[in-house]
Amino acid sequence: MMCADPLALADVLAAFQAxxxxxxxxxxxxxxxxxxxxxxxxxxxxxxxxxxxxxxxHLMVEEPDRHVGLFAGFPGARISFHPETVRQPxxxxxxxxxxxxxxxxxxxxxxxxxxxxHLLPLVDQVVVMTVNPGYAGQKxxxxxxxxxxxxxxxxxxxxxxxxxQVDGNVSWENIPRMVAAEANILVAGTSSLFVNGRxxxxxxxxxxxxxx
Numbered sequence: 230m231m232c233a234d235p236l237a238l239a240d241v242l243a244a245f246q247a248x249x250x251x252x253x254x255x256x257x258x259x260x261x262x263x264x265x266x267x268x269x270x271x272x273x274x275x276x277x278x279x280x281x282x283x284x285x286x287h288l289m290v291e292e293p294d295r296h297v298g299l300f301a302g303f304p305g306a307r308i309s310f311h312p313e314t315v316r317q318p319x320x321x322x323x324x325x326x327x328x329x330x331x332x333x334x335x336x337x338x339x340x341x342x343x344x345x346x347h348l349l350p351l352v353d354q355v356v357v358m359t360v361n362p363g364y365a366g367q368k369x370x371x372x373x374x375x376x377x378x379x380x381x382x383x384x385x386x387x388x389x390x391x392x393x394q395v396d397g398n399v400s401w402e403n404i405p406r407m408v409a410a411e412a413n414i415l416v417a418g419t420s421s422l423f424v425n426g427r428x429x430x431x432x433x434x435x436x437x438x439x440x441x
Contacts, residue, residue: 233423258290284306287396288310302329309334335355354414357380394413404439407440
């Protein structure tokens with residue numbers, strides 16, 4: 230949603246509903262974990278009131294345990310955080326569930342799967358970042374495609390494997406490669422769905438076809 234033109238937000242949400250979009254991805258940045266500031270709880274509250282699509286909240290913040298309470302009350306919300314930003318990630322995963330939201334972890338490109346493989350069975354979603362977090366419009370880091378495959382191979386041993394979401398340069402060219410690596414949720418931005426902050430329903434259909 231950080232790619233949406235705020236003056237055309239009603240049109241973007243209408244296109245998403247008409248196209249059957251499953252989640253509204255919200256990038257929350259605090260200017261500390263990443264050098265950017267973006268969306269916050271008031272924005273999420275407005276979206277939840279205006280649109281029935283559940284929120285997929287990505288906390289790119291330091292000390293996410295201080296902030297999850299602001300985001301966990303939205304119906305059907307998912308909340309993903311970067312595990313290296315908190316001292317006790319298992320406790321935070323448990324707290325997100327206790328607050329009624331669905332927990333996820335997000336993996337910075339520099340963070341190896343092996344460093345957090347013990348957390349993967351505890352969450353409902355793993356967000357594999359394929360660009361450095363913080364800004365839209367970046368180029369794909371090709372080695373991150375292998376991380377998607379590595380993550381799926383590990384999750385194949387889990388009883389109830391979480392979703393694998395890929396976030397970063399989800400372009401028309403890269404979508405087939407990401408899906409082939411077995412990501413099952415795509416975060417679309419300026420390299421595919423959004424053109425000048427707006428979205429066309431036919432492009433949502435094209436994305437589904439491109440992803441197979």
